[in-house]
Amino acid sequence: xxxxxxxxxxxxxxxxxxxxxxxxxxxxxxxxxxxxxxxxxxxxxxxxxxxxxxxxxxxxxxxxxxxxxxxxxxxxxxxxxxxxxxxxxxxxxxxxxxxxxxxxxxxxxxxxxxxxxxxxxxxxxxxxxxxxxxxxxxxxxxxxxxxxxxxxxxxxxxxxxxxxxxxxxxxxxxxxxxxxxxxxxxxxxxxxxxxxxxxxxxxxxxxxxxxxxxxxxxxxxxxxxxxxxxxxxxxxxxxxxxxxxxxxxxxxxxxxxxxxxxxxxxxxxxxxxxxxxxxxxxxxxxxxxxxxxxxxxxxxxxxxxxxxxxxxxxxxxxxxxxxxxxxxxxxxxxxxxxxxxxxxxxxxxxxxxxxxxxxxxxxxxxxxxxxxxxxxxxxxx
Amino acid sequence: xxxxxxxxxxxxxxxxxxxxxxxxxxxxxxxxxxxxxxxxxxxxxxxxxxxxxxxxx
Numbered sequence: 025x026x027x028x029x030x031x032x033x034x035x036x037x038x039x040x041x042x043x044x045x046x047x048x049x050x051x052x053x054x055x056x057x058x059x060x061x062x063x064x065x066x067x068x069x070x071x072x073x074x075x076x077x078x079x080x081x082x083x084x085x086x087x088x089x090x091x092x093x094x095x096x097x098x099x100x101x102x103x104x105x106x107x108x109x110x111x112x113x114x115x116x117x118x119x120x121x122x123x124x125x126x127x128x129x130x131x132x133x134x135x136x137x138x139x140x141x142x143x144x145x146x147x148x149x150x151x152x153x154x155x156x157x158x159x160x161x162x163x164x165x166x167x168x169x170x171x172x173x174x175x176x177x178x179x180x181x182x183x184x185x186x187x188x189x190x191x192x193x194x195x196x197x198x199x200x201x202x203x204x205x206x207x208x209x210x211x212x213x214x215x216x217x218x219x220x221x222x223x224x225x226x227x228x229x230x231x232x233x234x235x236x237x238x239x240x241x242x243x244x245x246x247x248x249x250x251x252x253x254x255x256x257x258x259x260x261x262x263x264x265x266x267x268x269x270x271x272x273x274x275x276x277x278x279x280x281x282x283x284x285x286x287x288x289x290x291x292x293x294x295x296x297x298x299x300x301x302x303x304x305x306x307x308x309x310x311x312x313x314x315x316x317x318x319x320x321x322x323x324x325x326x327x328x329x330x331x332x333x334x335x336x337x338x339x340x341x342x343x344x345x346x347x348x349x350x351x352x353x354x355x356x357x358x359x360x361x362x363x364x365x366x367x368x369x370x371x372x373x374x375x376x377x378x379x380x381x382x383x384x385x386x387x388x389x390x391x392x393x394x395x396x397x398x399x400x401x402x403x404x405x
Numbered sequence: 406x407x408x409x410x411x412x413x414x415x416x417x418x419x420x421x422x423x424x425x426x427x428x429x430x431x432x433x434x435x436x437x438x439x440x441x442x443x444x445x446x447x448x449x450x451x452x453x454x455x456x457x458x459x460x461x462x
Binding site for chain 2: 096097098099100101102104105107108109111112115274275276277278279281283284285286287288289292293294296297301304305
């Protein structure tokens with residue numbers, strides 16, 4: 025699949041960048057000259073992957089935790105509820121924090137916060153202490169998408185933003201695949217506390233890379249002048265402000281929100297309950313669930329790429345009435361973009377002037393609404 | 406945001422249903438039908454999926 029190539033490229037560039045940073049002066053880092061933005065994209069991809077690993081450890085370890093701590097399914101449901109509630113609140117506050125302090129510091133704070141919360145699960149002994157750790161995790165994790173989208177807006181020209189978003193967003197699936205492969209092994213050999221501790225601690229490895237490599241393009245010595253100019257190309261001068269209140273009267277807003285309201289929970293259901301389902305109803309051992317979950321998410325990705333392609337091919341700008349049923353298009357004056365403002369929640373869900381883009385990370389099936397932003401692209405591309 | 410609130414609800418629903426029935430039948434039924442219901446709602450709210458003209462009307 026061609027969609028996978030940019031991911032691999034981003035990953036490779038990331039490795040090269042590290043060695044380039046230690047060995048060569050920035051001007052001589054030939055292969056990366058003018059392409060440093062893809063290293064940034066690789067960092068964002070790793071951040072999202074780590075984010076999804078942290079949130080999925082609990083789902084994978086549901087069985088052992090219930091056994092050790094004596095929870096029933098309602099207790100576990102309450103724990104997931106705590107995460108979701110904190111996540112919803114975090115979307116508002118952490119987004120604003122990142123706007124205020126900037127992406128470099130803001131993302132670093134969010135990563136440290138949620139990594140510590142993730143590690144905090146390791147010392148929790150009761151349902152209430154798990155609720156505290158879980159809420160802190162949800163609150164901090166909510167920062168990942170506002171921060172990533174803001175980084176993409178800083179580092180990518182408008183025409184490449186959808187692709188960059190699709191790439192970092194693929195980290196959600198990679199995280200969801202890696203976790204059930206690794207965590208059961210850790211839990212079996214070292215116990216579940218170590219699974220939380222080690223997954224959380226990965227955040228600090230990421231933090232080092234981030235602090236070494238991330239600057240705004242204007243301040244970045246690895247960013248060549250021509251790349252800087254390229255990033256500025258076809259970006260619009262000012263971003264108008266769209267207020268929530270302006271969106272609310274539109275039926276399209278409610279159609280989109282209704283879709284999200286009904287479809288997102290299915291994604292969450294799969295994320296937090298499938299490991300338990302495989303063990304309980306199919307009798308799999310904890311260490312056997314990795315493969316079926318890998319299959320589920322790979323098929324989900326195939327569906328998302330196919331769905332993105334299908335819906336794109338169904339849309340013709342001239343005849344909007346033939347839009348496929350699962351798309352809502354919001355059009356607005358062309359001077360409005362999401363640039364530089366991450367806390368505007370609707371921006372993240374309803375990408376400006378949108379058409380679906382069949383790239384990695386575009387979602388259909390249970391992902392279709394959840395990460396709506398990743399498969400919309402600007403119609404004027 | 407709507408999705409996050411939906412996520413809060415599903416956590417409680419699945420927890421309670423599993424506790425009562427001990428089976429994943431009902432959660433999977435909900436998961437399977439949610440797409441059809443969402444599709445229906447979207448068509449009721451915006452039958453022709455005409456782009457919204459924000460800030461112009």
